[in-house]
Amino acid sequence: MSILSKALFQLPVQLPRQARSYRRFWLPISAFILLSISVSTATLLLWQRSQANDDVLQADSPDIHPTAIPWLTSEWSCEQAGKYWEDEVCWDREHSPEF
Known part of the structure; x- marks a missing residue:
């Protein structure tokens, strides 16, 4: 068996206890940051679209x-x-x- 196939088919290594607690701590924080960025981006895009619609309506006045x-x-x-x-x-x- 080649080195590559050994690496692909190995069972996942159990993380040390310290690494697992670190992951449990940062997972909710990173999820919150990602959600905040997504909501901010969506809000900005909707605001920009509404501004563009206002400009079009004013041009048709x-x-x-x-x-x-x-x-x-x-x-x-x-x-x-x-x-x-x-x-x-x-x-x-x-x-x-x-x-």
């Missing part, structure tokens, strides 16, 4: 941001484009702030 259209210089061309003419300037009422 029906806010009107009028802006001047400099290439439409006559009242007729402005009104033909569906804009409105005021103070010798063509205005667009449906301007997106993301434009």
